[in-house]
Amino acid sequence: MERLLSNNDPTIGELLHRGSLALSGVSSSARLDSEVLLGHLLGYSRTQLIINNSSLCKPEVVAHFSGLLERRQRGEPVAYITGEREFWGLSFTVSPSVLVPRPESELIIEEALAFVGSARSLRFVDLGVGSGCLSIALVVELVKQRCDVQGIGIDISQEALTVAQANARRHDVFNRIAYARGNWFDGVQKIKPPYDIIIANPPYIDPAEQVPIELSFEPRNALFAEERGLRDVRLILEQSHSRLRSGGLLLVEVGAGKRRALQDLLHAFEAQYEFSLLGDDSEQDRFTVVRAVKR
């Protein structure tokens, strides 16, 4: 028989505090993680957690929450535990087959939208779709502004394509994005070039780099690239040129700490593209997006 709640049972507020303490050594966002995990478990938004701060929690909830905290303590990203991640104000389903969408990648959407302006139609490619977050966010915005947009999302991973397709259905843009398995452009026939825009967030971590434990939960082929992290960036620059229309735009996220090596690489492509580097250009060089306009 189900036991009634007693005053010895913890409140939501107490559980949240317990969660933040448990995660303080492993996460830089311990309180937020605790809120997201308990909210997921109870089906509550963060506001509802605050409103119900003094409600008592059943022992089953306490035990289940402890299990989630243990997974987080082992380094598993919150998004894999909940199966959800927000990007561009939209909720995306994620699984361990796809990279967890990162807020800094929203810069690609901002730049793409600025380039499209008030154009009435657009044909684009998203290279390495993963969860589909980039192309889906872009299409959702362009549909709002009545742009006739059609794109193709390419990934080498069939599991990632399945997640991206589910997200495209979820956001009602499945009829605007074709999905194809390919090694970048190799093997892809679906929509014929030329394209107005190609966006890409390829793997860009140097395999020799020390990385945080959380990354060991994400797919290796979403993260690491040879040639000090720049191999896939090079292939994308090589393969995109003939597929872009003249004046078309290529946006490639390139990550951190490689501005010097990147500048050497871009030098070899100067006859083909006009480049600018976007993102954080501080001394720390935390994050870069290459903006390349086809000459």
Ligand SMILES: C[S@@+](CC[C@H](N)C(=O)[O-])C[C@H]1O[C@@H](n2cnc3c(N)ncnc32)[C@H](O)[C@@H]1O
């Ligand atoms: C860094 S993740 C980006 C995912 C998503 N676009 C995002 O921004 O969250 C890179 C993606 O590229 C895919 N990928 C890696 N190598 C590839 C290749 N040679 N051809 C096509 N896709 C590739 C991976 O499977 C992964 O989904």
